[in-house]
Amino acid sequence: MACTFAYRIYDKVQLSYEEAEKQCQRDRARLIAIKTSEQQRIMTGKTSRSEAYWIGLDDRASEGDFVLSDGTKPKYLNWDSGQPNNYIKNEKDQDCAMLFQGTWNDNQCDQTLRFICEIPFLEV
Numbered sequence: 001m002a003c004t005f006a007y008r009i010y011d012k013v014q015l016s017y018e019e020a021e022k023q024c025q026r027d028r029a030r031l032i033a034i035k036t037s038e039q040q041r042i043m044t045g046k047t048s049r050s051e052a053y054w055i056g057l058d059d060r061a062s063e064g065d066f067v068l069s070d071g072t073k074p075k076y077l078n079w080d081s082g083q084p085n086n087y088i089k090n091e092k093d094q095d096c097a098m099l100f101q102g103t104w105n106d107n108q109c110d111q112t113l114r115f116i117c118e119i120p121f122l123e124v
Ligand SMILES: [Ca+2]
Pocket: 059, 063, 064, 086, 093, 094, 095, 096, 106
């Protein structure tokens, strides 16, 4: 039995990280947990390079301690150089990861961005 995924890229709406999570949950999905360079390559190809997309990776619970949307610690990482930098703007730090131009960057979670959901299903 293998677990595979279907993906849904939300290109027309822009939501905060939390609202994007909720939207994914309404699809019985979650924000995408990118775990391999192959998966990253596919997503880079399917999204617009000029736009940023939330992915399922955040350090909201503990600063600097990033966790994937499936609750696991990331082994594959694809941060842009100098990221994550937890940049503080208007007294808010950066705890939520986005995909932008093929690499990841931490951003303020209340920013409204496009996002990618993954729908896990079991194959028998
Ligand atoms: Ca942070």
